[in-house]
Amino acid sequence: MKIAYFVPYVPNLIRVRPYQLIGHLSALGVEVTVFTITTSQEEIEDAKTLKRLCHDVIYEHQPAWRSYWQSLMAFPSRQPLQSVYSWNPALVERFFKSCGASSSFDVVHVEHLRGSMFGTAIRSRMPSLPVVWDSVDCLSHLFELTLSESRSVFGRLISALELARTRNWEGKMVSAFHHVTITSQAEREAILGLASVTPSEVTVLPNGVDMEYFCPGVESQRDPEAIVFSGKMSYHANISMADFLVREIMPKIWEKRPSVKLLIVGKDPPANITALQSDPRITVTGTVPDIRPYLQKATVAAVPLVYGAGIQNKILEAMACRTPVVTNMKAMSALQAKPGEDVLVADTSDEFSREILRLIENPSLRQRVGQAGLDYVRKHHNWTVLSGKLLQIYEEAVARANVSA
Numbered sequence: 001m002k003i004a005y006f007v008p009y010v011p012n013l014i015r016v017r018p019y020q021l022i023g024h025l026s027a028l029g030v031e032v033t034v035f036t037i038t039t040s041q042e043e044i045e046d047a048k049t050l051k052r053l054c055h056d057v058i059y060e061h062q063p064a065w066r067s068y069w070q071s072l073m074a075f076p077s078r079q080p081l082q083s084v085y086s087w088n089p090a091l092v093e094r095f096f097k098s099c100g101a102s103s104s105f106d107v108v109h110v111e112h113l114r115g116s117m118f119g120t121a122i123r124s125r126m127p128s129l130p131v132v133w134d135s136v137d138c139l140s141h142l143f144e145l146t147l148s149e150s151r152s153v154f155g156r157l158i159s160a161l162e163l164a165r166t167r168n169w170e171g172k173m174v175s176a177f178h179h180v181t182i183t184s185q186a187e188r189e190a191i192l193g194l195a196s197v198t199p200s201e202v203t204v205l206p207n208g209v210d211m212e213y214f215c216p217g218v219e220s221q222r223d224p225e226a227i228v229f230s231g232k233m234s235y236h237a238n239i240s241m242a243d244f245l246v247r248e249i250m251p252k253i254w255e256k257r258p259s260v261k262l263l264i265v266g267k268d269p270p271a272n273i274t275a276l277q278s279d280p281r282i283t284v285t286g287t288v289p290d291i292r293p294y295l296q297k298a299t300v301a302a303v304p305l306v307y308g309a310g311i312q313n314k315i316l317e318a319m320a321c322r323t324p325v326v327t328n329m330k331a332m333s334a335l336q337a338k339p340g341e342d343v344l345v346a347d348t349s350d351e352f353s354r355e356i357l358r359l360i361e362n363p364s365l366r367q368r369v370g371q372a373g374l375d376y377v378r379k380h381h382n383w384t385v386l387s388g389k390l391l392q393i394y395e396e397a398v399a400r401a402n403v404s405a
Contacts, residue, residue: 001394002031002055004095004105008086008114010036010043010059011050014232014267016313017136017207018111023053024387030394031055033105035095035118037062037086058098060091080165082139086114092121099126107132107394113139113166116173123176130397133177134205138190140166145307146236151243155236171196178397181205181390183311184334203393206334207311208383214320216374217296219367225260225360227253228298228323230291230314233284234268240306244349246276249304252353254281257360265294295321299366300359303327304352311335315343316381319373324366326355342376344369 003025011019011034026032032054038044038061051057071081095118099105108131110119119131143159143166150156171194174180180202182188188202229245231238242264253260260281264273267287277284288294295301301318303325311334318325319342326344339345344359346352359366 001107001391001398002105003033003107003109003394004035004098005032005054005109005111006035006091006095006115006118007111008037008118010038010046012046016210017134019050019053020208020210020383021387021390022050024383025391026054027384028387028391030391033058033098035059035091037088037091039064039067058091058094060088060094062086062088078165078168080113080139080162080169082113082162082166083117083169087117089121092118095122096125105129106398109134109394110177112136113170113173116169116176119177120173128401130178130394130401132179132181132393132397133173133200134181135170135173135187135191136183138170138182138187138194140170140194141187141190142307149240149307150236151240152236167194168196170194174199174202176200178401179203179393181393183207186333203389205386205390205393206381207313207316208381208386209313209316209320209377211320211378211382214292214295214317216320216322216370217293219322221297222299223261223297224299225257226263226298227260227356228263228265228294228301228318229303230265230294230301230317232268233264233266233273233286234270237305237307238266239270239273241304242273242276244304244306245302246282248349249302249352249356250282252349253356256353256357260360263294263298265291291317292321295323298323300356301325302352302356303331305331316377319343319370319377322370322374324359324369325373326352326359328352336380337373337376342369342372 007018022032034057036059038059047057047059067085070084074081074084108122111134119133123131143163146155146159174191174195175197177200180200183206185204188204192199262282264284269284274284276282295318301323303312303315305328312331315325328347337343344355346355
């Protein structure tokens with residue numbers, strides 16, 4: 001099977017979902033040609049690296065100013081700015097040129113709302129060619145959460161601007177393609193509720209974790225009093241989580257155990273997060289070459305989701321390292337994990353601090369929850385299994401297209 005895989009940013013080890021799906025589909029014998037946008041020399045290098053995992057990578061360079069200009073031009077319309085941000089007509093033309101050659105495609109895969117215009121452009125000119133849209137998350141749902149719960153003025157401003165547009169657009173897109181995938185059941189229900197006409201088939205395809213890369217370390221080398229919070233620290237949801245953790249949860253922990261340390265691990269922390277390490281018990285790493293030592297060293301991974309959508313990869317990665325996780329029901333809505341067994345759940349700062357202290361003070365509980373979490377991700381978030389499920393979705397889309405042709 002030959003797949004044209006459109007993704008509006010170059011997949012890499014941080015943009016883990018497309019990177020892993022592309023690599024694992026290729027390992028299953030699928031011929032994957034990636035069509036993507038580069039915005040920097042670093043992304044051009046990422047595209048070259050990605051080419052080692054698949055059949056080919058075709059990219060068009062698009063400077064940031066052009067994306068901003070396209071968004072500005074869309075401002076007076078009802079179209080979401082996200083949908084035009086990565087739009088590149090030249091990339092679509094290169095796809096049609098590829099179709100005219102001997103290497104025509106069986107299925108087109110389009111990722112994210114930012115990639116949806118590539119899918120609609122292909123559908124308009126080649127309506128019989130199956131297109132699968134991986135929406136990943138329901139973005140209008142995320143904007144709703146940001147508006148009601150974010151402390152970021154900029155985040156609320158963008159959400160207010162984009163919410164109505166995105167609801168309308170996602171309502172159309174969920175019916176525009178042969179199949180739609182999304183990361184969780186909660187997100188599936190949210191996007192189906194927006195459908196303006198009869199929706200396409202929508203299947204939950206969770207995020208996975210690389211079980212060979214993220215793995216348990218030596219248990220005896222764990223710091224018995226270290227809490228880790230990880231993620232891209234320029235992302236407003238992660239900033240809100242780190243702020244809540246330091247402001248509301250850690251003081252309650254330090255009241256009982258003042259020697260506990262907090263590690264905030266992730267690239268591009270803003271000044272207000274970097275400033276937290278004025279407290280010697282807090283370390284803000286910024287970019288690290290390898291996040292695994294921090295996950296393998298910590299006693300517990302804390303994920304106090306303030307708002308957000310989809311599956312938190314930081315939870316899966318910690319579980320794969322056998323690090324027990326404490327999170328809340330907002331994060332659990334995207335998982336099948338059992339509260340109190342695979343992960344500990346707390347919804348208030350008091351509950352959160354109490355569950356973290358339980359893990360710090362009870363080695364047998366740490367080991368039990370850590371092992372249960374590891375077993376959970378092995379069963380439910382294995383990229384090999386998930387890529388096989390995606391291949392089956394492609395095959396079903398091809399079969400339906402042939403019937404309707």
